[in-house]
Structures are given as C-alpha cells and as structure tokens.
Amino acid sequence: MATTLTTQDHSRDVAGLTYIYPVLSRRAGGISVGINFNVNNACNWRCVYCQVPGLSVGSAPDIDLLKLREELYFFLAYVDSGRFYSDFSVDPNCRDIKDISISGNGEPTSLASFGEAIEVVKEVLERRSKLGQIKLVLITNGSLLHRESVRCGLALWGALGGHVWFKLDSATVTGRELINSTMIPVERIMENIKVTGEVCELWLQTCLFDYPGKISFDGEVRAYQLFLQEIRIKAKIQGVYLYTIARPPLQPEARVIAPVQGYQLDRVADSIRRIGFRVQVSY
C-alpha cells in the first residue's frame, strides 16, 4: 500500500474500515485510533466550524457491533505487527498509539447502543492486553449525557480509565444558538458536566474564534469565565482545552468565521488558570 499518513489527513476511511480510522494527531503527538459511530454524518448539533462533510441533523444509526469488534481487534493487531506503520509510511517518531478516541462524524452518544459499544471496546482491549495501557478519550458535545443509557456507558468508560472531552464553546444562550445551533439550557450543561466528572476524567474543550457581527468575543469570554467560576465549585473537572479553527469548516459560515490569534488564546488561558483550572492550548 503506497499511502502516507500525515497530520493533514483526517479522512475517516483512510484505512478502509467502517468504524475505525487512524489519525496522526497534533493533539496527541502520535497515532490516535479513532472510532466513528456516526457513519451517516449525522449530529444533533450543527456547529459553524464543523468539518464533517455533508453534515445532517440526526443521530448515529444502529451499528454492527460484531463488525466494530472485528475492526478494532484487527486494527490493534495490525499496528502491533508493525505493518500499519510501514504500509502507511508513518513518521518513525510517531510510531506509537497515543490514544483510542471515540470521535465521530457526529455526536457519538446519540448511538442507541452506546453502552454496548463501550462493552465491545472493553472486550477488545482485554483480549489485546491493552486495558490501562492506552489512553481512552470520548469526545462529546455533552448534550445527551443525561440519558440513562448513556450514563451507563459513561460509567463503564470511567471504570476503564476513560477520559471525556466535553464541548463547551459558549456560556450564553445566544452563543450556543449561533455557534452550535442548540438551545440546551445552562442548567443541563452544568448537570451533565457534574455527572460526567463523577465517573470519568473530565476536560472541557472550547473552540475560540472570531464571528464578526454575530458574537462579541470579549462578552463571550466574560460569560465563560463566570461559568467556570460557578462550575468549579460544583463539578470535578481536570482542566480546560482551548483551541481555535485549524482546518477549513464545511459549514456555510466558513466564509465569515476566522481563527483567533495565539495571543488571544494565551490571554484567555491565563484568565482561566487564575480561576484555578489547568489549561492546555492548541494553536
């Protein structure tokens, strides 16, 4: 196979599998093994910076759990054999699995069999003797974490040592409507953060960007700081991950929105540290 895997390649079908895809991750600094439940490119949100091609409104379809098991087992064995690295000409400095991330073309917790899918991941990791060896990350918009079935899956994820990256782009109703196309109330966000932090290592992930004529950057940051001051007392949060738009969004608003500068990220990061959080910044 004459293919080179680079950090620019975020295609979900690069390895020819349905649910599993490798990414050379700038966030992780190596190979991230992605798991995509949303093979229909459907999400319950529509973020203006979303990079999912042909994004539609909806939930993940029913998935083939047997196929998920086979693909994850196959891919981990493929990497362990070393053939994946040579087939894809992976940079020798990046020949390591940094994490397994449930991060799809849509909201992964919208999968009806989310809990069963986590059981499958657990089973495969046990069979490949990987439990506790590889960081596990669930990337979620957090909006469905009040569902009982999702909470069961989250509890198992936490028992496996799983981390949760919980999206929080705006602490205002207007901001969430304009940025994420959601009307989720702040009380539900707080409750979902609280419940998640009780069972998993929880990080908030926040995308900062300019949205001229729609969003006041300074106003959003002030509301965000107030939110963090309140949630810090109520919930167990490991830290905050700040980033900006790194690749061209695939939504109509792509013409209008723009990344913020590094110094703006640094300024917000410092203010969050003063509130008492650990902060990671991705430029």
Ligand code: SF4
């Ligand atoms: S939550 Fe994620 S997948 Fe869904 S619209 Fe937003 S960026 Fe896209």
